Amino acid sequence: MGYTPQKKALKKKQAAPTIFSRVQSRWLQKWPILFFVLGFAILMLLFYVTWLSDFSQDHIQPHIVSANAKISSIILNIFGMKTTASQANLSSPSFAVSIAKGCDAMEAMALFGAALLAFPAKWKFKFAGFFAGIAILFMLNIIRVITLFLTGIYFPKAFEIMHVEVWQVLFILVALGLWIFWIKWTRREVPDAEN
Amino acid sequence: MLKTKTLLLFLLKATIIYALFSAPLTFYDAAYGRMYRNVAGMFFGKFRETGFVKFREGKDPATTHINIGNNLLIRPDGSADTAATDVNTRYLGYLPAILFLALVLASPVTWRRRLIALAAGMVLVTFLVMFKQWIFLLWQCQQYPWLKLTDFSGTSLKLLTFANNFISVTSSSVLYFVVAIWLLVTFRVDDFRTEKVKK
DSSP states (O other): OOOOHHHHHHHHHHHSOOHHHHHHHHHHHHHHHHHHHHHHHHHHHHHHHHHTSHHIIIIIHHHHHHHHHHHHHHHHHHTTOOOEEETTEEEOSSOEEEOOTTOSSHHHHHHHHHHHHHSOOOHHHHHHHHHHHHHHHHHHHHHHHHHHHHHHHHOGGGHHIIIIIIHHHHHHHHHHHHHHHHHHHHHEEOOOTTO | OOOHHHHHHHHHHHHHHHHHHTSOOHHHHHHHHHHHHHHHHHHHSEETTTEEEEEEEOSSTTEEEEEEEEGGGOOTTSOOOOEEEEEEHIIIIIHHHHHHHHHHHHSSSOHHHHHHHHHHHHHHHHHHHHHHHHHHHHHHHHHOGGGOSOOOOHHHHHHHHHHIIIIIIOSHHHHHHHHHHHHHHHOOGGGGOOEEOOO
């Protein structure tokens, strides 16, 4: 078999990819992620348009905030904290806190929901992941409210740091972790019988 | 797709790196504050057609004092009335930046990809933070009509109000977009490929 210049050129072409093929390869690697991020951003924007509307602020948000305060109060009272919940306020003889807009975990839930919906997966996985994730984040928010309330009583100086710097980011990391494990769950394939 | 151990390790590393950088040390705040004021000065030193914005260190390293003025309102003696406000650069820009840093450094990808992601992502995060600052400045101008720098009404005012509520009032919305930037600059589609379960 002869080693012709054409074969040599072909081999060289295969060995060293051109700039065009490199860009093409990069783009093929990146565009699905760009598409996902765009879908995610649009869904988050839609959430904020709905969430910041007058209707939501007047008729939906007060009920969610109130539910958070009431459930937190019930749990705190189990541990003898003698709290009362009234609308967004959670108070005890030694400390009182108001669950403000943004402290109801709805944004973290929306982040998780948008990431789930924008990701290419079967709808049965999306539904199951959505409801399980929302339930976990809701419970985590109750833990957040309780820990912040206890921080306010026992470490009042650390309240702001716990509120803004710790819990806010912890919530994002938990939502992110849930999403990554959900992807892992959806990507697993059951092996064929012959394999 | 990655192993569960790798994913848990990623979350642990990200938390530790974030905790290290978010420690309440004035050195971090002072360094970031200086950088923030320089970048914001470049973007908004000349604001709209006739305005100017001055960024100075506030009462502590994490605070930046902002003065917004209009060149047309400068008196013959060189003095001018300005709208003054303070912003917390730690909450505004530092926390989103270190969240991004923690996510990239903890990501289970090669160091080359991490460095490229850091370089590209930090630029995007800085633009995001400056966008937030821009909305804040426009909102401030709207609150002080005597500055005569903005004249929003109708739909444009509604858009500004929405943007202000969406990105400027709630501090967490920027953090969510930081996560989106991290995904965009760090990962490739191969990282999300299907895995086969071993028998």
